[in-house]
Structures are given as C-alpha cells and as structure tokens.
Amino acid sequence: MTHYDVLVIGGGTSGMMAAISAAEHGATVGLIEKNKFVGRKLLVTGNGRCNVTNNRDKEEIIRHIPGNGRFLYSAFYQYDNYDIMNFFRSRGIALKEEDHGRMFPTTDKSRTIVNALKQIIDDLNIDLFVDAPVETVLYDEEKVTGVRLIDGREFSATSVILSTGGRAMPKTGSTGDGYKWAKKAGHTIKELYPTEVPITSQESFIEERVLQGLSLRDINLSVLNKKKKSVVTHRMDMIFTHLGISGPAVLRCSMFVLQTMKRDKTDAATMTIDSLPDMTEGELKQKMAQFKKNDGDKSIKNVLKQFGPERYILFGLERQSIDSDKAFKTLTPKEVEAIITFLKDFRFDVHGSLPIEKAFVTGGGVHTKEVNPKSLESKKKKNLYFTGEILDYNGYTGGYNITGAFITGRVAGMHAAESALALK
Structure with a gap:
C-alpha cells in the first residue's frame, strides 16, 4: 500500500494550495480529485476570469467574511492575501486590480491560474489522482490513517487534509462528501444553508x-x-x-x-x-x-x-x-x-x-470550535485537517471566499507536513 506523509482529498482551490504547501514543506504528497481534472470550480469563478484575491488589509477582508470570519485570524497571520499575490507573481503571473479591490490575472482567464497551480503540482512531484472518488477516510481510535477509494485502492497517510468544499455549485463536484467523513471522525456539522444566492x-x-x-x-x-x-x-x-x-x-x-x-x-x-x-x-x-x-x-x-x-x-x-x-x-x-x-x-x-445547489457559497459546515484555528487540525482526530468551504465560515463574493480557501489550504498544508515529518 502506498504511503504518503500528507494526503489531500479535493483538488479545488484550497486542496491544490494545501498539496503545494505540504510538498514545499518537505512532505511526500498525494492529491485525490473525483473529477476528471482539478480546479473545476476555480475555472468558473469571477465569470471565468478568476478573482484570485482582494487587495485590502486583513481587517477589511475578515469583515467581508461575515459568516464566522474571525475564526480565520490566526491563519491570516501566517499567510495572507498579499502572500497569495506574491505566490502567483513570483511564478510569472501578472495580476491587476479592479473595482472593490478585486484581483484578476491580466489574461482575464481563470485557466491561467489553474494551469499555474497544475504546473507547480507537477514540478513538486505531487502524485495527482483524478477521476478518483473517495469511498471513505480511515481512522483508528485517535488519529486518521488513510483513505479508501471507491475502486478499492487504499492509501495510508500520516496526515489527511479534507478539502472537499461545500454543497454549493454541485456541477463542479461540490456535493458535500466531506461532511460525512468529518462526522465519522466525531465532528459536529453546523446546519448548511445557501449564501451568496x-x-x-x-x-x-x-x-x-x-x-x-x-x-x-x-x-x-x-x-x-x-x-x-x-x-x-x-x-x-x-x-x-x-x-x-x-x-x-x-x-x-x-x-x-x-x-x-x-x-x-x-x-x-x-x-x-x-x-x-x-x-x-x-x-x-x-x-x-x-x-x-x-x-x-x-x-x-x-x-x-x-x-x-x-x-x-x-x-x-x-x-x-x-x-x-x-x-x-x-x-x-x-x-x-x-x-x-x-x-x-x-x-x-x-x-x-434559491436552493443551496444554486448558491455560490455554502454556509455552515464543520464546527470551528472543534478545529484548531492556528493549524486547522481536528480536535477530534489527530493529523486530520480541514480547509476551505467544508469549514463553517463564509464570505462575500469579490475574492473573499477564494482568499479564505487559499489561506486555509496554505496553513493546513504547512502544519500537516510539519506534524507528519516530526513523526518520522
């Protein structure tokens, strides 16, 4: 059975960033995506132009995440929206600012951002599994141990990051799979509701x-x-x-x-x-x-x-x-x-x-009181981490949710890698 230091479930905005972050911090990483390609939802954000982040200070951004934004404070102090901009610019992607501080690639194509993330995943030798729906996440009494796919393949992992998104925009693959795996680990799921709808x-x-x-x-x-x-x-x-x-x-x-x-x-x-x-x-x-x-x-x-x-x-x-x-x-x-x-x-x-399936964003999710805000690790199971929309926070459109996704991905990836390497 293949073993990874860090296994990330979900190849969306926060999952790709989590995988990249874990690999940059020295971990062996596998990234599992049920769609045929990664970044499906990222491709449609900002009307297909990809509003990567927002050029405002931390306080202002957190104010624009009215659903529990305060939970993100300690993540923001480790990595913020300016770091996101530097991340892309340092890889040759020019960004421009539009009204209300929204930042876009100058190409006006979300594919530019998705391709850049795919290239980095490739360069860092992250094992990418697409068209690979997960059946369940495996746990023992105190920690996460790995993942089983629907086709029967199993992977063991020291750390697992759930980056499966919410239930909004199910066409992009966000069908709420991660909630049942979080529940299985003992987590409370706060009632889901549509936002930005x-x-x-x-x-x-x-x-x-x-x-x-x-x-x-x-x-x-x-x-x-x-x-x-x-x-x-x-x-x-x-x-x-x-x-x-x-x-x-x-x-x-x-x-x-x-x-x-x-x-x-x-x-x-x-x-x-x-x-x-x-x-x-x-x-x-x-x-x-x-x-x-x-x-x-x-x-x-x-x-x-x-x-x-x-x-x-x-x-x-x-x-x-x-x-x-x-x-x-x-x-x-x-x-x-x-x-x-x-x-x-x-x-x-x-x-x-309109129903949650027609919303841009999911409200509710994994109860943030059961997640360490600094590392985004579960307080219920060791070495289990959460990023992005599966968590109970939600922001306005305008680059705020995507900022939360990149930041939680970055921070969870870093801590998941550090804790996995410390156990070697």
Missing part, C-alpha cells in the same frame, strides 16, 4: 413579472428584522428576476435574509431599496418644491425620470395610483410624500432563496 419573493409585482429584467445601479439594499430595524445594508447593483431579486447587493444580503427569517421565526423578511442613497429625504423634498416652481407644467414622469429607470419610476407612481402623464404641479403634498418614500424606502417582502 438569489432571493425569492411572492410579492404580486414579482409573480406578475412587472419589473423582471430591470437593473438598479448603486442603490442601498437593506434587510429589516421584525421590529423594522436594519440588520444589514449593502450599496451595489441589483436586478429584479422572475422569481425575486438578484445581483451583487442581493447576494450579499442573502445570508442575512435567511438568518433574520430564522431568528424572527417568520416565513418572510422585509427588504427596502433606497434608490437615491446620496440624497436625504429633506434634500429630495426641496428638489420637489423647486420642480413644482420651475417645471410645474411638465408631466410627472418627465420630471422624475432623472431619478431612475423609467420602468421603476412608472411602477412607483402606479403603486401610489398617481397618473404619470399629469402636470407635476398638480401633485398634492401627500403624493409628493409618497413619491419620496418610494424613492428612498421602497419596502417589499421576500420569502427565502
């Missing part, structure tokens, strides 16, 4: 597709709890869909929608759109008074079209039963108030999200 709504304007396909740019989108207090606000773009809402602001709010519904024990949460975040209600009121004076004879819809897409404005007027073709000066104070409320605080109910 489109939100669904049963509001009649959604079901009737009144706004389907309409985008709103640079708006404030908030989630309110049952006391109508804001839980979170994100300023980005969004789009109305045939099932609800989607787009960057919505994906970022999604986790909070599901958590709020759970906490408030309700089957709906309220969201609100402020389509003019740079203007106060008072300023808007003054503007309306000016329009009445200077543009009073123009139609209401013509005056208001500067405040957003025409479809959105007409929808708002119709909701208030205001005739958009009437002269602006005919508006009553009450109608002006209603228009301002719509532009600054349009509230509607949402009822959940």
Whole structure:
C-alpha cells in the first residue's frame, strides 16, 4: 500500500494550495480529485476570469467574511492575501486590480491560474489522482490513517487534509462528501444553508413579472428584522428576476435574509431599496418644491425620470395610483410624500432563496470550535485537517471566499507536513 506523509482529498482551490504547501514543506504528497481534472470550480469563478484575491488589509477582508470570519485570524497571520499575490507573481503571473479591490490575472482567464497551480503540482512531484472518488477516510481510535477509494485502492497517510468544499455549485463536484467523513471522525456539522444566492419573493409585482429584467445601479439594499430595524445594508447593483431579486447587493444580503427569517421565526423578511442613497429625504423634498416652481407644467414622469429607470419610476407612481402623464404641479403634498418614500424606502417582502445547489457559497459546515484555528487540525482526530468551504465560515463574493480557501489550504498544508515529518 502506498504511503504518503500528507494526503489531500479535493483538488479545488484550497486542496491544490494545501498539496503545494505540504510538498514545499518537505512532505511526500498525494492529491485525490473525483473529477476528471482539478480546479473545476476555480475555472468558473469571477465569470471565468478568476478573482484570485482582494487587495485590502486583513481587517477589511475578515469583515467581508461575515459568516464566522474571525475564526480565520490566526491563519491570516501566517499567510495572507498579499502572500497569495506574491505566490502567483513570483511564478510569472501578472495580476491587476479592479473595482472593490478585486484581483484578476491580466489574461482575464481563470485557466491561467489553474494551469499555474497544475504546473507547480507537477514540478513538486505531487502524485495527482483524478477521476478518483473517495469511498471513505480511515481512522483508528485517535488519529486518521488513510483513505479508501471507491475502486478499492487504499492509501495510508500520516496526515489527511479534507478539502472537499461545500454543497454549493454541485456541477463542479461540490456535493458535500466531506461532511460525512468529518462526522465519522466525531465532528459536529453546523446546519448548511445557501449564501451568496438569489432571493425569492411572492410579492404580486414579482409573480406578475412587472419589473423582471430591470437593473438598479448603486442603490442601498437593506434587510429589516421584525421590529423594522436594519440588520444589514449593502450599496451595489441589483436586478429584479422572475422569481425575486438578484445581483451583487442581493447576494450579499442573502445570508442575512435567511438568518433574520430564522431568528424572527417568520416565513418572510422585509427588504427596502433606497434608490437615491446620496440624497436625504429633506434634500429630495426641496428638489420637489423647486420642480413644482420651475417645471410645474411638465408631466410627472418627465420630471422624475432623472431619478431612475423609467420602468421603476412608472411602477412607483402606479403603486401610489398617481397618473404619470399629469402636470407635476398638480401633485398634492401627500403624493409628493409618497413619491419620496418610494424613492428612498421602497419596502417589499421576500420569502427565502434559491436552493443551496444554486448558491455560490455554502454556509455552515464543520464546527470551528472543534478545529484548531492556528493549524486547522481536528480536535477530534489527530493529523486530520480541514480547509476551505467544508469549514463553517463564509464570505462575500469579490475574492473573499477564494482568499479564505487559499489561506486555509496554505496553513493546513504547512502544519500537516510539519506534524507528519516530526513523526518520522
């Protein structure tokens, strides 16, 4: 039976980095992937352009990992996003920065990143097994001992790293296999839920597709709890869909929608759109008074079209039963108030999200209290390590999850190698 110092299950972002890290720290390494090739999910990230990390400081990045990001502090102090950038640049891959600190390869192709990682795996003589689904992970009373594949092959290992991902995007191979092997080792799995996922709504304007396909740019989108207090606000773009809402602001709010519904024990949460975040209600009121004076004879819809897409404005007027073709000066104070409320605080109910399979990221996973945050080693079984999305942490899209994956992979690989070599 072949023996490895370190065996990594899962050839995704964190698994490839874990294997590379372990090999660079002197271990003999095997990397097992059930797909026909490694980096399947990495190829589709950033719309196929691969948002490798984010150019912000540690604190800022951890703030963008709202699901348990604090667990990653000690990993970040051993390896961080700047180290990720240096890792690729030192291998001849030029990176560029885009909006919100997102870092991409200058080629705009995720294949550039996947090919680089594959090349390094090759150069380090890591044994790569593809098309090799794992049947189970083998343990004795106190430690991990190896892995058995579905085809019957067995490998023994001093350290095993579970880098199997979550349950989001199952087409890429993330089907939640690792959770059962973590459970077998005695770990608690925190309830899985979709994050970075489109939100669904049963509001009649959604079901009737009144706004389907309409985008709103640079708006404030908030989630309110049952006391109508804001839980979170994100300023980005969004789009109305045939099932609800989607787009960057919505994906970022999604986790909070599901958590709020759970906490408030309700089957709906309220969201609100402020389509003019740079203007106060008072300023808007003054503007309306000016329009009445200077543009009073123009139609209401013509005056208001500067405040957003025409479809959105007409929808708002119709909701208030205001005739958009009437002269602006005919508006009553009450109608002006209603228009301002719509532009600054349009509230509607949402009822959940698309399923976890349609999400970009999995929330929940291996309970972080049962994992050593410094080494990412299991507290339940010696020499078992966890990286990436199998762990109960989750970040926003924009290079944050991938940063967590690279960092946990790097750190787990290093510690898995060191502990295996110490036992030789």
